[in-house]
Amino acid sequence: MAEVSDIQTRIQEAARIIIARYGVNNATIQAIVEEAGTSKGALYHYYRSKNEVLYDVMDASLKESTRVAQKMHAGARPDEVLHYITSGLDERFDKVDENRLQFYLAHEAMLGNKELKSKFARKYDEWIGRVEEMLLGIYGVPETSLNRAIAAAAIATVDGMVMQDLLGVGIISKEEALKVWEIILYKVLPFILEDIHKQELMDGKTKDR
Amino acid sequence: MAEVSDIQTRIQEAARIIIARYGVNNATIQAIVEEAGTSKGALYHYYRSKNEVLYDVMDASLKESTRVAQKMHAGARPDEVLHYITSGLDERFDKVDENRLQFYLAHEAMLGNKELKSKFARKYDEWIGRVEEMLLGIYGVPETSLNRAIAAAAIATVDGMVMQDLLGVGIISKEEALKVWEIILYKVLPFILEDIHKQELMDGKTKDR
Amino acid sequence: MAEVSDIQTRIQEAARIIIARYGVNNATIQAIVEEAGTSKGALYHYYRSKNEVLYDVMDASLKESTRVAQKMHAGARPDEVLHYITSGLDERFDKVDENRLQFYLAHEAMLGNKELKSKFARKYDEWIGRVEEMLLGIYGVPETSLNRAIAAAAIATVDGMVMQDLLGVGIISKEEALKVWEIILYKVLPFILEDIHKQELMDGKTKDR
Amino acid sequence: MAEVSDIQTRIQEAARIIIARYGVNNATIQAIVEEAGTSKGALYHYYRSKNEVLYDVMDASLKESTRVAQKMHAGARPDEVLHYITSGLDERFDKVDENRLQFYLAHEAMLGNKELKSKFARKYDEWIGRVEEMLLGIYGVPETSLNRAIAAAAIATVDGMVMQDLLGVGIISKEEALKVWEIILYKVLPFILEDIHKQELMDGKTKDR
DNA sequence: CATGAATGAGCGTTCATTCAT
DNA sequence: GATGAATGAACGCTCATTCAT
Structure with a gap:
């Protein structure tokens, strides 16, 4: 049922990694979706905002x-x-x-x-x-x-x-x-x-x- | 003689206030100079950068x-x-x-x-x-x-x-x-x-x- | 298929026009994108810098x-x-x-x-x-x-x-x-x-x- | 009569030097008056504009x-x-x-x-x-x-x-x-x-x- | 559902010009 | 006359957000 690696989870983990690696100020949406291997559109499908x-x-x-x-x-x-x-x-x-x-x-x-x-x-x-x-x-x-x-x-x-x-x-x-x-x-x-x-x-x- | 409220002091105090009130991220130059009642140019006269x-x-x-x-x-x-x-x-x-x-x-x-x-x-x-x-x-x-x-x-x-x-x-x-x-x-x-x-x-x- | 007038081409042509008309110094990003009928963001999507x-x-x-x-x-x-x-x-x-x-x-x-x-x-x-x-x-x-x-x-x-x-x-x-x-x-x-x-x-x- | 080293002449020479040394783009009023050893106000006394x-x-x-x-x-x-x-x-x-x-x-x-x-x-x-x-x-x-x-x-x-x-x-x-x-x-x-x-x-x- | 091109407000910074002293 | 502090419009650039495909 619950996908282990669904997009939302991947985004969350990517965000965590990006923040950890580059700091919050450099944690742009672009960087996060690249790390997550998805797209901005997908991110905004699961989240209302950054x-x-x-x-x-x-x-x-x-x-x-x-x-x-x-x-x-x-x-x-x-x-x-x-x-x-x-x-x-x-x-x-x-x-x-x-x-x-x-x-x-x-x-x-x-x-x-x-x-x-x-x-x-x-x-x-x-x-x-x-x-x-x-x-x-x-x-x-x-x-x-x-x-x-x-x-x-x-x-x-x-x-x-x-x-x-x-x-x-x-x-x-x-x-x-x-x-x-x-x-x-x-x-x-x-x-x-x-x-x-x-x-x-x-x-x-x-x-x- | 010594101005108690010269522009540099006003800028510094404004920056303190803005940071304390809104955080470093929201302490924009614009916000600071508005709070200080001065202009961006004046700020950059006294400071080389943010x-x-x-x-x-x-x-x-x-x-x-x-x-x-x-x-x-x-x-x-x-x-x-x-x-x-x-x-x-x-x-x-x-x-x-x-x-x-x-x-x-x-x-x-x-x-x-x-x-x-x-x-x-x-x-x-x-x-x-x-x-x-x-x-x-x-x-x-x-x-x-x-x-x-x-x-x-x-x-x-x-x-x-x-x-x-x-x-x-x-x-x-x-x-x-x-x-x-x-x-x-x-x-x-x-x-x-x-x-x-x-x-x-x-x-x-x-x-x- | 191949768009004759895609944004990048329009930007390039606009830049040509603006430079020819007003010189390099006056060819601001704003002027170029206005001439191209697009936005700054679009320009920076195709070019890394001016x-x-x-x-x-x-x-x-x-x-x-x-x-x-x-x-x-x-x-x-x-x-x-x-x-x-x-x-x-x-x-x-x-x-x-x-x-x-x-x-x-x-x-x-x-x-x-x-x-x-x-x-x-x-x-x-x-x-x-x-x-x-x-x-x-x-x-x-x-x-x-x-x-x-x-x-x-x-x-x-x-x-x-x-x-x-x-x-x-x-x-x-x-x-x-x-x-x-x-x-x-x-x-x-x-x-x-x-x-x-x-x-x-x-x-x-x-x-x- | 004609002062050999009056301010206007010094400004003109300074401008020439600055343009030669740093290019026209970097020939700011500030740089020129510094080179001329005078002030912005003096420059604008003799010239209407840059x-x-x-x-x-x-x-x-x-x-x-x-x-x-x-x-x-x-x-x-x-x-x-x-x-x-x-x-x-x-x-x-x-x-x-x-x-x-x-x-x-x-x-x-x-x-x-x-x-x-x-x-x-x-x-x-x-x-x-x-x-x-x-x-x-x-x-x-x-x-x-x-x-x-x-x-x-x-x-x-x-x-x-x-x-x-x-x-x-x-x-x-x-x-x-x-x-x-x-x-x-x-x-x-x-x-x-x-x-x-x-x-x-x-x-x-x-x-x- | 997913994509990424497009948007534009807002950023830090520069600098010609003004004006009180 | 001379000064330089002050102004603010304009610059190149960033990035969260939107939306046609």
Whole structure:
């Protein structure tokens, strides 16, 4: 039924390749249809505009991100999760084109693209929720009012590191970044979560919701 | 004597506004000069090309960032620095336009603008160095091989949080973010630096250089 | 099947007309496509740049000139050739637009257009060679070291006369010009070639190569 | 009274230099006033438009041509005249920039510039008249109805040769060209004028006017 | 369904010309 | 008189989009 290599799919993949290879600014319709081995007319048969093509690429890209996130279910032991995260980060740093694409999408979203913005919001929501679960599952601490904020901060750190990488800052290597994450995962997070928990018990606080 | 609102300044400010409002791609010469209330010819009297306008905006924007960073010299006590950082972060989250501008410029740099990229690289280098100094100054620990990586990670975290904010992710509020930073500054960083230092002593390592 | 008036042809003809009418400098893309009754986009579909349009016009114009020249193959008797040349000159003086076009293109070449210059150089080379052959064929004299120079001088004379005509100097009429050519062809050239040949024999010279 | 180095003169000389050095297309007002060491405003004080500047340069250029022509008064012996002509041609071939300028002016005239056209007409008139006088003076033949046409043809040949030179045709060297002129002056012209004269006597013709 | 020739608004840039100082 | 900052029309060129075939 579903053709594996139908024209729409070929266009989407071509767009992804062209953006990755030449950047979004040079991703012209002409370049995309040439890469896809089809014609402008065909493209406009499946898409209403160039933006729709980009949205499609973006959808696929965000779905892929989510797919990766879903692999990190609340596994049992920290070392397993560390392994997931480590290899995940490893991969993410290597996917230069994918990262560039994501930043392009973020750019578009910031410019006021409502649909994109809500997609991003959902994506981050899912990511952050998943990391929060992991915090609970791995470190076995009860919820604190800051678990969610800490999860968001962790994700922010990854995004920021990737951005530095794309900008060619080159001050910390992937290896150093992974060492820092090792410390965060093995030492900082257990320490901090325990600390917050104690603090909140002393304050007589229970979880906010 | 010195004109406060000479044409070049007006062009630069107009470019800032247009980029922040519509993104780099839509910051056309026409849009900029209209916003500045001047003409294309005047723009090309002061700048050789559109890129030069971008560089100028970038320079001004990064200088502003640096100005903020410079206030955080290696002051004596952590609580003072915390205060600086907290208020600095506070400010940064509020400067939506400035943040957007920086992300748009970063995006342009990622897309292959070599000069912009090297400007960013230099700037991050400076920021990271400054934060590294602060780590030493505040926490009084000797250098570890990861100080630089930790400084970079801290900056990455801020950038990532700002990005989430710009994307309207809205999962964590500014208040929560600042609480997280309080914990990082008061507890995590002293803990982690001490820990790494001990570890490196045990490994017989001395500082690398 | 073969469209007589396809867009590319219309563009080329329009360019010829515009250049002949207003000169190369005023032959803007806009003017050409308006004359051709088409659009800029169509022009750029067939040509990569404005220069390519110029080259195409040039090529067509020079081919037309060559077509005329080719009719003057080394025919047997001087009176036949004279007839060809006379009618050829006649035609050339009448083709005001074509002449103007060639002068405008030559002007552009002189101003530094390398490709145009080399096209002209090749074309003159061919013309001069052809006239040289005619000198040999008609007057039956052996080669002298100056045959080529004399051929070039003959062509130069035609060009110069055409230029005077285009400039409206109006001192000599076409009829007078043709009479002069009659004398050159019937009397001067046989005389001069014979004279040079004798001279070179006396000097113990043989043909140079 | 007349300032030797007043601004107008400096502008004219600068324009001449710039056109010679970079071609007419690159002879911008900016380049000219920079070369002249003055300002745009000053230029527009002395000239109504850029074209007027060019006309001024042209006037000087054509006057210079005439000045050269005037040196070739109907001198006594052919060898003297040959010397003048030879050195004159020699010079003309070397003045590449001057020649380019003249062809630019011719271009402008052909485009319909009435004033320029009449200047050219006068210049050619003078040149041709002078050459005609020379023909009479040197070769001592009475006027024939074609003297004027032959003079015009001689000038046309020079112009055509110079054009070939500017186009980089490079088939005949300056040396070869001068040899051809030697033959023309010493042999062809005496022969042809005598021949025409005889012919006209036989036809019972006298000079037309 | 698919094609690619055709469109034209819009881009960055140039430069002759003007005019307040 | 002299200056050069400012103007804006016009340039060559790009490319998302349309539509006859």
